[in-house]
Amino acid sequence: MEEKRIAVTAIVIDEIQAVPEVNSVLHDFKDIIIGRMGIPYKERGVSVISVALDAVPDRISSLTGRLGKIKGVSAKSAISKK
16 A cells, blocks of 8 residues: 655646636545645736645545646646655
8 A cells, every 4th residue: 555645736727717626626635635725816817726635646646637637727746755
């Protein structure tokens, strides 16, 4: 069994209509979320969300992949080495 890692996922939402789908995906992964911070940047019409996670790498990648498939959304994760 893989060991859990700490990670942070950065999410940039360029299209406001994508917000409900992003929130739905995050809700699906609520069991691995430690915390979350969202910043709406109205002047640029984007939102930035940072999500702290505690999970096995495959689960983190699954979350990032699902988010990345949403139109108007970019997501990247940084995962601890241990």
